[in-house]
Amino acid sequence: MSKSPRRTYRTGLSREIVVDAAVALTVERGLDGWSMRDLTAYLDTSLSVIYHHVGDKERVCASVVDRIYAGMNLAVDESDWRTLLHDVLTLMIDHLARYPGVASWLLRNGPQTELLLPLLDVGVTRMLEAGWGDEAAIAYSFAFNTCLGAIALGDLDVSDPDSGLVGLGRMLESHPSTGSGAAQMQWMVARFTGDVADRAAARQEYCRYTLDRILDGLEARLSEIVSAGSAPR
Incomplete structure (x- = not known):
């Protein structure tokens, strides 16, 4: 990747340029x-300049x-809870796949942006x-966190031949006498x-698929809550 033009300390730098660089590194x-x-090498500047414009690593990550999320143009005016969650989380699934590690960051830090x-x-x-x-916040968080977990799984490296899904695939291939269940799993592993x-x-x-099943379960x-006549405490 080519670096930005050489700069002397704060000359030509701004918060936006620093975050732009951090986003580019995140994609890569x-x-x-x-x-x-x-980040300082990419911008050809000093750490003190990054701190001056944005802050430490956690502040930079939060800005990223x-x-x-600003690029997702999330709509928040849906009147139905299921439609809102479906639309927002589907967009999140598609968008965050381009930015490895963001889903994991949100799982660790929560919605602090x-x-x-x-x-x-x-x-x-x-x-x-x-x-x-009283289950509103729990149910809402459950939907978000489970989807974030599924997205974060996709960020994991599957190239190691002795671990993860690749290792599982090799193990399944070495036992050809296994039944239809193992064969179905082998098909899935091959896709991933x-x-x-x-x-x-x-x-x-x-x-x-994870999102659809989450919403089915929440529905x-x-x-059950409505049938019981009142929300449990």
Whole structure:
């Protein structure tokens, strides 16, 4: 990757340029795959300049997440909780796949970025309006965190021949006498360990399947709450 033009300390730098560089490094290496030293080298500047414009690594990462979420143009005006979650999380599944490590960061840190607060407020409000009661925030967080976990799984390296899905695939291939269940698993593993395009398609399908089953389960739980006549405490 080519670096930005050479600069002398703060000359020509701004918060936006620093975050732009951090986003570029995230696309290339993942959010956890670059250091502040890498960022200063990319910008050809000093660590003190990064601190002056943005802050430490966690502040830079939070700014990267904000920038990425701003690019999603999330709609928060849906009146139905399930439609809102489906639309937002589907968009998140497609968008975050391009930025490795962001899903894991959100799992570790939660929605601590300013751009996520309106979505959090509207989403939980829709859950309350639907009758979720004291389970509203828990159910909403469950949907988000489970989807984030599925996305984060897709960021893992599957190239190691002795571990992960590749290792499982080799083990299944070495036992040809196994039944239809193992054969089905072998088919799935092959999709997740194929070429780049096949892996991306398999990850997207898996995440969308996860989302649909989450929403089905939440719908069933809401029916139980409504049937009981009041939200449990």
